[in-house]
Amino acid sequence: MPRRAIVAAAMARDWNQLFILPEGAQPTAAPAEEGEQRRGFFRRLRQNLSKTRQALGAEIQATLFETLDDETWERLEEALIMADVGATTTAKVVMQLEQEATAGQVEGGDALSARLQELLAAIARGGDEPFEDRIDVTHTPTVIMAVGVNGTGKTTTIGKLAWHLQQELGLSVLLGAADTFRAAAVEQLAGWAERAGCEIVRGPEGADPGSVAFEAVKQGRERGVDVVIVDTAGRLHTQDDLMAELTKVRRVISKQLDGAPHETLLTVDSTTGQNGLRQAKLFSEAVPVDGIVLTKLDGTAKGGIALAIASELGIPVKLIGVGEALEDLRPFDADDFARALLS
C-alpha cells in the first residue's frame, strides 16, 4: 500500500518557484526525473483514492451540491470541521458560498464545487492581499530558523530542506544544532547533515542554544555559505520561559548578522486540531513567524488548521511534509491543498 497521501500526488509548484534565488544559482534537478516522479505521484493518487473515499466527506464534491437545502450546508460544514478547519473559518466559507448560491451567482453542482475550492485556496493564499509565500535566500548568508512544538518534525524538515538547497539548488548550507535540550537531537541533525552533504555546527549537550546559534551564523559568514539553518528545541507554546529563550536566540542571531534570521519557519503537525491556532499565535508573539511547514500530511489528517492559521493570523504555509523520504518535503500549493481538503 502506498504511503503518500493525495496532497503529495498533486504537485503543481516546483522548488524553483518556492525560493527567491541569488543570481547565478544553478538548480541541478533533472527535469526528466521530475516528470517520472510526477507520474508516480499520480499513480499513487489513484490508488490512494479508493481508501480516501471511505474516509470523511468523500462524496462531497460528487453529490453535495445536487440539491441545495439546509442539509447541504450542514454537510459542507461537517466536512470542513472534520478536516480541522475550525468553526470560525468554516462558518466564514460556508456563509460566503451559501450567499453566492442563494443570490444565484453560482449555479450547478460543478460550478459550486469549483467555487468552493476557489474560496478555500484564496484563504490559503492570504485573501485580498496575497501572502509572500516564497523564501528569499539571496542574503549572504540567509539565516533560516526552525521553531515548533515537540514532535512536529522540525529536525526532519531542516534535514530535508538542507538536502534540497544543497543538492538540488546548488546552494551551500550550514546547519546549527541549537536543540541542546532533547536527548540525541544533535545526533539526529548530524545524521541529516551527512545525507545532505553539508556541515554542522554543534555545541555540547545542554549548551546555551543562543551561543550555538551565534556560532553557526558566525561560521556561516566566515565560510561564505549561502544558507544557515538553525534548529531549535521543540517547546510547548505555553512554556513562557522557553518561549523567552526563543526570543533570545533570535536576538543573538540578529546581533551576529543584521536582519537575520531572514526566515522563521514554524512546523505544525497536520494532525493537530484547534490548538494549532494557539501554537501559531504564541510562537509568532515570541518570534515573528514567516511561514508554516505543515508536516505529516501523508496520514489521513487533512491539515485544515493551516487554513485557520492563514485566515485568522495571516501566516502562509510554505512547505508541506508528506513522508519520511528526502523528496517528501514539498513546496505548498494552495490549489492542491484546497482540492485535497475535501477529497
Add this chain to the structure above:
Amino acid sequence: MFDALSEKLQATLSDVRQRGTLTEDDVNAAMREIRLALLEADVNFKVVKSFTASVKERCLGADVVGALNPGQQVVKIVDEELTALMGGSSAGLAFAPRPPTVILMAGLQGSGKTTATAKLARFLKENNDSSVAVAACDVYRPAAVDQLVKVGGQVGATVYEKGTDENPVDIARWALDQAKQDGKDVLIVDTAGRLHVDESLMEELKEIRKAVKPTSILLVVDAMTGQDAVNVAEQFGEAVNFDGVIMSKLDGDARGGAALSVKAVTGKPILFASTGEKLDQFERFHPDRMAQRILGMGDVLSLIEKAESQVEEDEARELEKKLRKGEFTFEDFLSQLKMMRKMGPLSSLLGMIPGFQGSQLKNMKVDDRELDRVQAIILSMTPEERRRPELIKGSRRLRIAKGSGTSVQQVNQLVKQFGQMQKVMKQLGRGKMPDLQALMRQAR
C-alpha cells in the same frame, strides 16, 4: 472557558427561569453552544453529534429547580454525561501473573513514545517497586536509540539496544529473552512512530506483538490531536487491538478533546497522562478531570492530590501548631517553600486552578526565579538568624546579600514581609484557625 460556556448558556436560556422547564427550543439553542465548545476542544465531529443527541434527551423536560440556573443545570448534565463517556473512574495497568510484564508502545511519529517509555519506566519503578527494562526497537528515526539510552538511563531502567542495523522484531525478541534472564519485572518495548495507513509498518508492529506477546499494548496519543484522532485510534485498534492509551503533552493548553474521541470510538481506557518535559511529570489519568478540562473547568482535583502527596500529615500537624503559636520561623518557611516547589513550577500549579486556564495564564507572569531568590536569601542566613530574624541587622544583612547574590534592599524586603506575615499568623492563631487537615479531607 467553563465560565464562558456557562455564561453563554445562561444568556441563551435567560427566560427559562420563569417558565421552570427547558423546552425543546431552549435545549436546541443550548446544544448549539455545547456543540461549538466541544468542537473547539477538538472532540470528533461524529462523537459530538451523538453526544449532544444523548444529552439533549436528558435535558428535555428537566426541571429547573434549586440553586442552579438553567445554564449551570445544562453544564452539569453535560459534565456528568461527559465523565460517564470518558469511562467513569480511572483504569489501571494489567500485570502478567508471571513476570516479566511486557508493555508494547505504539503511536504516530512525534506523539512522544520514547519519552513516554522512559516516564512509564520511572512510574512503575517508583510506584510498584518494579525492576524495569526498556527495549529500543525504533531503528528508523535517526538517533532514537541514543535518545532511549539516555532517558532510559536517567530513570534507572536497563536499556536493551542493538543499534539500528537489526530488524526490530528480532531486537524485541532478544530483549524479551534478556529481560527473562535478568529477572526483570517489566519490559517496555519502544517502537518506531508509524502512520496508521502505512501497511508495511503496521505489519511490522503485528510481528513485534507476535514475538513478545505483550501483556498490554499502549497507544500514545498527542493531546493536541484534532479530528483525525478517531482514524488513528480505529486503525491502530484494528491492527493490534491496543489495551489502553497514554495522552501525551497534556501540559500545553490543548483542551484534549482527542481523549474523548478515542475513548468513545474504541472503548479503550486512557491510563496515563504525560504532563511535562521532566521525566517525573507523568501520572494516572483521571477521566472525570479530563471531562472538566474539555469543558475548560480547570483541574482542582489534581492540584489537591499533588498537594496531598507532597505534604506529610505529621509535618502539616506540626506546622499548624507553630502557626497557632506564632513560632513560624524562616526555617519553617524554607521547608514550606521547598515542599511547594516539589509540586512543580508555579505556572503549572496555577494552570490547574479554574479561571487560570489558557489565555489568562499567559498574561500572568509567574516568576519562579523570584522564589529562587527568596530561597537563596534564606539559605545565606545562619541557623540562628533563621530562627530569630530580629538578629538580622547591619553587617549581617550585607553578608546575607553578598552570600545570596542579592542586594541589601532585597534582604530587607524579605525580612520585613516575613515579619508582617508572622504578625498576621499570630492574630489568626489567637482567633479561629481553620483545621487544615479537615479542610483537606473535605476537599477530597
